[in-house]
Amino acid sequence: xxxxxxxxxxxxxNRSTICTLQWAKTYPGSSDFCSGDDIGYxxxxxxxxxxxxxxxxxxxGSGSADIYLVRTDTNxxxxxxxxxxxxxxxxxxxxxQTTDNGFIVAGTTYSTSSMDYDVYLIKTCPDGxxxxxxxxxxxxxxxxxxxxxxxxxxxxxxxxxxxYPQTGDGIVNGLDFxxxxxxxxxxxxxx
Numbered sequence: 001x002x003x004x005x006x007x008x009x010x011x012x013x014n015r016s017t018i019c020t021l022q023w024a025k026t027y028p029g030s031s032d033f034c035s036g037d038d039i040g041y042x043x044x045x046x047x048x049x050x051x052x053x054x055x056x057x058x059x060x061g062s063g064s065a066d067i068y069l070v071r072t073d074t075n076x077x078x079x080x081x082x083x084x085x086x087x088x089x090x091x092x093x094x095x096x097q098t099t100d101n102g103f104i105v106a107g108t109t110y111s112t113s114s115m116d117y118d119v120y121l122i123k124t125c126p127d128g129x130x131x132x133x134x135x136x137x138x139x140x141x142x143x144x145x146x147x148x149x150x151x152x153x154x155x156x157x158x159x160x161x162x163x164y165p166q167t168g169d170g171i172v173n174g175l176d177f178x179x180x181x182x183x184x185x186x187x188x189x190x191x
Contacts, residue, residue, distance in 0.1 A: 054092035132183035
């Protein structure tokens with residue numbers, strides 16, 4: 001039997017490039033042990049050297065599973081976490097940082113109207129607050145409601161209160177108010 005010569009991947013020069021573990025972190029859900037699972041499906045390094053993790057949570061939120069975002073610093077220390085979703089099953093499969101330092105999240109949601117899963121696309125502010133946080137001050141509040149009221153039944157201005165559907169429909173109306181009210185409740189009683 002003939003010996004197979006080593007490939008470049010097995011030479012002693014390349015063995016010194018093996019990575020060592022720098023750190024490892026877990027981000028458990030609720031401290032009560034009866035809560036559900038928290039699963040990360042996607043992670044990306046952010047512009048400041050930290051990380052954003054997207055997945056699902058059964059520990060937080062209002063559904064059987066909600067989108068779960070975890071933001072960390074460069075050493076993996078949690079900076080914030082957010083559960084996003086409604087009473088259906090919602091999952092995040094990918095996340096990217098946007099040019100305004102917010103995040104765009106792609107996932108899926110179970111639609112009670114079609115009784116099937118649909119694509120779910122979410123844009124957040126840099127601190128993870130929702131699209132209804134028009135001024136990105138960290139919470140959906142009266143200022144956001146005022147912004148929506150100023151644009152009500154008109155073409156949207158900046159920041160746009162035309163948030164329903166996700167791409168907007170060219171007018172600020174009751175559907176946009178429904179999203180703001182829903183997000184207000186999530187931000188107020190969420191994790």
